[in-house]
Amino acid sequence: MRPTAALALALALAASYAMTIPAAARADEVAPILTGADALDNSTFARPQVARVTHVALDLALDFDAKRVSGTATLDIQAAPGAHEIVLDSNGYEVESITDPQGHALAFAFGEDDARRGRPLTVQIGDARRIVIHYHTGADAVSLQWLRPDQTAGGHYPYLFSQGEAILNRSWIPTQDSPGIRQTWEARITAPEPLKVVMSGERLTPEGEPAGAGRRAYRFRMTHPVAPYLIAIAAGNLAFRELGPRTGVWSEPETVDADARELDAAERMVDAAERLYGPYRWGRYDMIVLPPSFPFGGMENPTLTFLTPTIIAGDKSLVGVMAHELAHSWSGNLVTNAVWPDGWLNEGVTSYIENRIMEALYGHKRAAEEEALSWDEMQAGLAEAGMDAPGTALHAPEEGGAGSGITYDKGATFLRTIERTVGRPAFDAYLRGYFDRHAFRPMTSQRFLSDLRANLIRGDTELDRRLQLDRWVFAPGLPDNAAHPDPQAFAAVDAATRAIAAGGPVSAVPYADWNWAERVRFLQNLPRQMDAARLAAMDEAFHLSDSTNSETLFAWLKLALANRYDPAVPAAERFLAGQGRAKFVVPLFRALMGQGEWGQPIARRIYARTRESYHSVTSGAVDRIVNGAAR
CATH class of the missing domain: 2.60.40.1730 (tricorn interacting facor f3 domain)
Structure with missing residues (x-):
């Protein structure tokens, strides 16, 4: 330029x-x-x-x-x-x-x-x-x-x-x-x-x-x-509950105890992150669970992470969001992208670290499943934008890239690819040194690659060639050296999905025994076109419209609305009126508006009721979908 x-x-x-x-x-x-x-x-x-x-x-x-x-x-x-x-x-x-x-x-x-x-x-x-x-x-x-x-x-x-x-x-x-x-x-x-x-x-x-x-x-x-x-x-x-010597949570008095129970792993997460990437340099790590209109899953504001109540599922299943925002204490807050086209330096690096924290606390199986879901999100982002679209490069065009599937998930896959090429001990040592060298400083893609070459590759031209660093960051699509997730991470779930797609009985699916990630994988991989009887059978068997887990409810509603399944509309309206997280709200309104004469009146009716409750981040995006232009 x-x-x-x-x-x-x-x-x-x-x-x-x-x-x-x-x-x-x-x-x-x-x-x-x-x-x-x-x-x-x-x-x-x-x-x-x-x-x-x-x-x-x-x-x-x-x-x-x-x-x-x-x-x-x-x-x-x-x-x-x-x-x-x-x-x-x-x-x-x-x-x-x-x-x-x-x-x-x-x-x-x-x-x-x-x-x-x-x-x-x-x-x-x-x-x-x-x-x-x-x-x-x-x-x-x-x-x-x-x-x-x-x-x-x-x-x-x-x-x-x-x-x-x-x-x-x-x-x-x-x-x-x-x-x-x-x-x-x-x-x-x-x-x-x-x-x-x-x-x-x-x-x-x-x-x-x-x-x-x-x-x-x-x-x-x-x-x-x-x-x-x-x-x-x-x-x-606001009320406060202490979670550990340097961690705690703020919330309204009516919800603070439930929030504290859900987020009680905070101190252990900080300890795990420090063992991986060096000292936590911000003093305290507190959180605040905001009202439902907060537009994001979380925001990594130093010393005080902002969180959506949609992660309070009652079973601690969605605390990966807390791990993600904590990880930003190193990638994003400690070392920050200098320009927004390099946002992957915040979100992609953080998504990688999030997965490492989750593995340290909850084991390989959970981390492998969440890595596989991230891979799916990346593939969906690449497919939606087109493999050759400029926005699928990690260093995005000035007006933004292809979305979170690239910035978060392709970015995390890039780091995972480096880790599996050079070995985890070497890459862990590199990242820890990276945060030390650039603490409280801005960073760009070019300078990150220069730092990699100086402090990890160290003149090994064959390793440099194998890593394809410049292609990952500046070229569209997915390089052929990408580290794939464990193909067995969801083997049993994928078998059940294939059985349902082939017409097998809903009663054979062990849905009640699955965790949230397995349920989301199942719902996301079902055929996109399903008849009302089949949807009704699943809804009745698995209580999908009554789910209290925001991720599984969202996955179900995307499928149901795409098939014009009328019984799911009340659940969609409750969900859209009960929270303002853009990750959920924007795609659901897009799904409704994409269903022509069936969905558009529903979308406009719900939005007339809910728009005032949304933050401008969310309403600005939905305005463009529902009205064709921002108000």
Whole structure:
């Protein structure tokens, strides 16, 4: 990609950058900015080689009536010699004034709006290296979801949570919103009593402190530089349960005990991950189980993983999501993709580590089954996009790749292929060293491959040829050296699936004896076209429409709706109204809309009822499916 004239100037200044910038105003660590075309982030308006944010200090008030956050953001800045302005990202917040620390006004201007990125905010900083932004968010800040009391488990208090990935935090935090511009941060947040505030950093005032009539203030800090999308907040009627010396879970009082029972393996997971990949460097590993509208399975916000309640199955069967988010403490949070086309460096590496944690805690059989399901997801992603589609390369096109089957599952398969080629001990030692060498730093695909060659391959040209590194990362499709899953992982399940497909009796299927992965494999591999009588027999025998496991219910509903099976519609409506996880909601609405005159009226009726309950991440995707365009 050809750099712009402004970027060329910035790169020219970069050579003297590290030597001439005044010492940071804080003692917190400052992460470097990567230069080069592979580190050019087109999702941000910032020009970090000219002027970049190193620290963010928030002093904000939460207004649940107006659905607004207001207050100040104080930014510490490093700037190259001769630089007198800084460019920030914005998406909807309104600026009242910007000053230097002494209160002198600084000129600023918003640029033209971009549908994907928002608007640039350019501030004339002069010689100032700290600026204070007085601002407030709009009621429709896309990162924030404000919930009414009736949308919570308790039903008595409102709730707020944020979701920043990938570039949503620029709707409520005025900073440079790029994963390659890592920043330390601190915050003071006030909220009405008796609500508690939690954030993805060290809690300095766990019980809060008085902040005026009927309000309390909560203080937080993060002294490690993190990508801005990892600054997260939640506020509501919250209770806490300790799970271990450095682990615990937040949730509403009505659900916290059940959540704690489900997630009680957290401390053992941290121990297992440390044995594999080195020390956990974030202090505590707490989690918060959010209301059902949270749009993802989990979000790896440092010190405080955000989780969907759809993983609370009652039997600990879906705790792989917790293992995945914990794994991000190394891949994603510790070493972060510098640009979003390299998102596989977060999600693919993390998916590989997740499987290793699950194997360490639950054994080879469970890990082999989950690896096989991941392989299936990868194959589905490749088939849907087309083997030759550019988006099936791990380094994705600028507007995104072929989806999670590539970013997560092909990425994990790539690392598994390396492991099985060089041997597990050698690859484990390499990954541990990789996290040590690049801790709290950004990373790109090119630099990752260079690190592999320098520290694992070490001049072995035959090994380099066998691994096909560049083909895996930069070429579409699936290289022919891919490590396949254990063909016996689901041997008994696949035999039962073939028997049903051949017309065998439903009563011969030992569904009740299977775990969730085996049930999902069975449902996913059944013929996509089945008559109503056959579906009814399975529904009655296996209680599919009444499943309390979100993964098996989702697999069943995809099959049932694709066959216009009317008795499954009430279960689909309950599921779509009861949670807002995009992984489930988006495909089910797509399935309904794909069924023409039968499914489209159902989809529109359900969506009219449920849209308000979804986070913007979910509703934005469903809008395009149901209405043909985002509202």
